[in-house]
Amino acid sequence: MISDFSAKLNTCRDCSEKSCAAAILHAREIDLIRENSRATEFRKGDIMVHAGSMTSHIIYLKSGLVKEYVKGANEKEQILQIVSKFTYLGLPSLFGDRVNHYSYAALTDVTVCYIDVNIFNQLIRDNGNFAYEILISVSRDSLNNFHRFMSQSQKKIFGRVADAIIYFSKIIFEQESFELPFTRQEFADLIGLSRESATRVLTKFKDDGILSIDGRNISILNPEMLIQISKHG
Amino acid sequence: MISDFSAKLNTCRDCSEKSCAAAILHAREIDLIRENSRATEFRKGDIMVHAGSMTSHIIYLKSGLVKEYVKGANEKEQILQIVSKFTYLGLPSLFGDRVNHYSYAALTDVTVCYIDVNIFNQLIRDNGNFAYEILISVSRDSLNNFHRFMSQSQKKIFGRVADAIIYFSKIIFEQESFELPFTRQEFADLIGLSRESATRVLTKFKDDGILSIDGRNISILNPEMLIQISKHG
DNA sequence: TTATAAATGTGATATAAATCACACGCTTGT
DNA sequence: ACAAGCGTGTGATTTATATCACATTTATAA
Numbered sequence: 001m002i003s004d005f006s007a008k009l010n011t012c013r014d015c016s017e018k019s020c021a022a023a024i025l026h027a028r029e030i031d032l033i034r035e036n037s038r039a040t041e042f043r044k045g046d047i048m049v050h051a052g053s054m055t056s057h058i059i060y061l062k063s064g065l066v067k068e069y070v071k072g073a074n075e076k077e078q079i080l081q082i083v084s085k086f087t088y089l090g091l092p093s094l095f096g097d098r099v100n101h102y103s104y105a106a107l108t109d110v111t112v113c114y115i116d117v118n119i120f121n122q123l124i125r126d127n128g129n130f131a132y133e134i135l136i137s138v139s140r141d142s143l144n145n146f147h148r149f150m151s152q153s154q155k156k157i158f159g160r161v162a163d164a165i166i167y168f169s170k171i172i173f174e175q176e177s178f179e180l181p182f183t184r185q186e187f188a189d190l191i192g193l194s195r196e197s198a199t200r201v202l203t204k205f206k207d208d209g210i211l212s213i214d215g216r217n218i219s220i221l222n223p224e225m226l227i228q229i230s231k232h233g
Numbered sequence: 234m235i236s237d238f239s240a241k242l243n244t245c246r247d248c249s250e251k252s253c254a255a256a257i258l259h260a261r262e263i264d265l266i267r268e269n270s271r272a273t274e275f276r277k278g279d280i281m282v283h284a285g286s287m288t289s290h291i292i293y294l295k296s297g298l299v300k301e302y303v304k305g306a307n308e309k310e311q312i313l314q315i316v317s318k319f320t321y322l323g324l325p326s327l328f329g330d331r332v333n334h335y336s337y338a339a340l341t342d343v344t345v346c347y348i349d350v351n352i353f354n355q356l357i358r359d360n361g362n363f364a365y366e367i368l369i370s371v372s373r374d375s376l377n378n379f380h381r382f383m384s385q386s387q388k389k390i391f392g393r394v395a396d397a398i399i400y401f402s403k404i405i406f407e408q409e410s411f412e413l414p415f416t417r418q419e420f421a422d423l424i425g426l427s428r429e430s431a432t433r434v435l436t437k438f439k440d441d442g443i444l445s446i447d448g449r450n451i452s453i454l455n456p457e458m459l460i461q462i463s464k465h466g
Numbered sequence: 467t468t469a470t471a472a473a474t475g476t477g478a479t480a481t482a483a484a485t486c487a488c489a490c491g492c493t494t495g496t
Numbered sequence: 497a498c499a500a501g502c503g504t505g506t507g508a509t510t511t512a513t514a515t516c517a518c519a520t521t522t523a524t525a526a
Contacts, residue, residue, distance in 0.1 A: 072387040073466065080379070095365075095372035101379065124365050131364030132328075132357050138368065139328035142375040146313070146334065149382045153425050154305040157483070184504065192386050194484050199505060215504095231306070390513070417474065427514050432475060448474095448522090 012037065017062040017111075019086055021133035029123055029130075036116040042106040049090065049104040057114040059089040064110030065172070065181050068102045069189070079190040080145065082107070082172055082181070091138050094120070107181040152192045159233035160191045161201040162226050165211065169220055177219040245270065250295040250344075252319055254366035262356055262363075269349040275339040282323065282337040290347040292322040297343030298405070298414050301335045302422070312423040313378065315340070315405055315414070324371050327353070340414040385425045388466050393424045394434040395463040398444065402453055410452040 012018070012034040013027065022030070039062075042048055048059065051070055061083060068089070069079040080102060083089060093101045094117060124131040151163045164187065169176055180187060188198035205211040210226055212219040220226060245251070245267040246260065255263070272295075275281055281292065284303055294316060301322070302312040313335060316322060326334045327350060357364040384396045397420065402409055413420060421431035438444040443459055445452040453459060 070383065072383060073464070074387075076387060078383065078386065092372035092375040095369045096376055101376055121365070124368065125361040128358040128361045128364050131361050131368065132354070135357065135364065135368055135371065136328045138371050138375065139325035142325040142371065142378070143329055143334055145375070145379065145382070149378070149385075150303065150305060150311065152382075152386055153311065154307075154309060183502095195504085196485080196506080197483060200483095203505075416472090428474085429476080429515080430513060436475075 017086065019060060019088065019133075021088075021130055021137065024129045024133055025123065025127065029127060032119060032123070033115060036119040038114045040112060040114065042110040042112065044106055044108050044110075046106045046110075047103065048106060048110070048112070049100050049102070051100055051103040053100050055090065055094055055098050055100055055117055058091070058094055058117055058120050059104070060113040060115060061085050061087045061089060062111040062113060065107040066104050066110060067107050067182070067186070068104055070102055077186075077189045078192065079186060081141075081148070082168075082190070084172055088134075088137065091134065091141070095138075155230075156233040157193055157197050157201050158204075158229050159231075160193065161198065161205070162230040162233075164191045165205075165218065165220065166226060166230060168218075169223075176223065177217070180216040180218060182216075250319065252293060252321065252366075254321075254363055254370065257362045257366055258356065258360065262360060265352060265356070266348060269352040271347045273345060273347065275343040275345065277339055277341050277343075279339045279343075280336065281339060281343070281345070282333050282335070284333055284336040286333050288323065288327055288331050288333055288350055291324070291327055291350055291353050292337070293346040293348060294318055294320045294322060295344045295346060298340040299337050299343060300340050300415070300419070301337055303335055310419075310422045311425065312419060314374075314381070315401075315423070317405055321367075321370065324367065324374070328371075388463075390426055390430050390434050391437075391462050392464075392466040393426065394431065394438070395459050397424045398438075398451065398453065399459060399463060401451075402456075409456065410450070413449040413451060415449075 012022070012030045022033070025033070038057075042064075048066065063085045066083040066089065067079050068081050068083055069077055071077050083104075089104055090100055090102060093099060098117075124134060148163075151160055155163065168178055168180070172178070184199055184202075185195045188195045191198070193201075202211070202213055205226075206213045208225075210220075210222045210229075212221055245255070245263045255266070258266070271290075275297075281299065296318045299316040299322065300312050301314050301316055302310055304310050316337075322337055323333055323335060326332060331350070357367060381396075384393055388396065401411055401413070405411070417432055417435075418428045421428045424431070426434075435444070435446060438459075439446045441458075443453070443455045443462075445454055
């Protein structure tokens with residue numbers, strides 16, 4: 001973590017990286033956040049939160065990409081999702097037992113705000129509209145996780161890789177060309193495959209002219225075909 | 234569905250089947266619910282909600298057991314969870330696109346209350362404490378789904394069946410002996426197995442003296458062993 | 467009751483994907 | 497510049513679980 005002595009100077013009121021939910025807050029509520037939050041940064045590769053630790057602050061992601069993951073029994077990593085900016089991390093854990101159920105690690109350099117959980121809870125109780133926005137966010141997450149779950153449990157490896165590529169293209173990067181922010185192993189962990197299988201499918205897609213692949217750089221050449229594969233398998 | 238002309242007579246204020254969240258509401262808010270809700274019943278086997286349909290009312294489950302499920306590509310059913318009484322159905326869908334993402338079917342005879350979604354949303358916006366309770370509920374659900382997901386994607390069939398048995402014993406029935414409220418096929422659908430594999434594992438557990446099985450009636454004879462199996466794989 | 471369908475158990479076989487094994491680049495640091 | 501170590505591709509082999517096929521039991525209905 002990079003220490004940041006100017007942190008307390010953050011001015012939430014006109015922060016350009018404010019969340020949709022925070023946009024709803026009254027000026028005095030924003031000030032309450034300002035007085036009880038702290039901006040900081042993480043470097044690519046840093047572990048931000050360990051699963052199992054207690055939550056004292058909620059983390060708001062201002063910029064960068066973060067992976068949400070857990071380690072299973074056999075130390076096998078399952079990546080739950082890639083989180084991009086303007087998102088609160090670990091909301092479901094906050095409203096449960098206050099123990100973080102997931103780990104978070106920075107995939108790129110990242111800037112965040114720590115907000116005291118008691119203040120955050122207070123805002124939810126005091127401002128139903130804020131609570132409503134948070135509910136929307138938690139719900140969207142829940143549905144997304146479910147869709148990933150269905151992809152993993154019902155589709156074969158070609159369908160799953162297709163889903164992952166579509167996910168990056170549409171949701172994360174909003175482009176047909178992008179650079180995967182991680183290794184093949186992590187790509188495999190995201191969709192619950194072995195590294196070798198993931199590789200094999202990617203090369204197959206390359207050979208079939210569906211993708212152009214150069215290391216971590218991927219371009220979708222045939223989006224229709226990709227959608228077909230996603231649907232079928 | 235059984236028609237119920239006395240429905241409008243429900244008296245939410247002293248309803249003994251009120252949710253934790255509703256217990257927080259003020260008298261006038263409860264009255265608002267009463268004026269905009271309707272009690273009704275379903276028979277065992279009835280489909281209550283079809284995935285894909287629009288949400289106009291939220292369903293509160295007053296008694297009985299319900300399965301939350303979806304049908305995958307190949308018509309293969311994945312059961313997400315068994316929902317028991319005092320639970321709102323389909324909350325994540327409500328705060329998303331208002332389309333039901335899951336289907337619901339009654340596993341037993343069931344009594345429910347329909348509550349107008351606009352009223353429900355209004356209550357959330359007006360009463361942060363109510364919103365907070367709903368958030369807790371959505372979050373708990375989200376974490377539970379995640380745990381089931383991990384069980385299915387990382388464990389082998391013996392571990393998965395063990396998890397399912399523990400789930401019924403601890404969460405649903407709170408007893409070591411219980412009657413499964415569905416067929417072997419549905420049991421398999423809950424943990425993402427083929428019917429045959431599910432059967433085989435159950436008979437193995439029976440032969441090993443871990444369970445006593447008579448049709449749908451199951452008793453746990455060796456809970457420690459079951460936990461061991463769950464942990465290992 | 468009898469007939470018909472649905473649910474269940476169980477062996478044999480098929481198969482998708484993991485695992486194993488190893489070669490070939492790239493970094494990275496001394 | 498070289499060694500040491502990751503990350504990556506690719507073939508051969510293994511394995512867990514689905515699928516198939518069929519017998520048996522249990523429900524449902526006429």
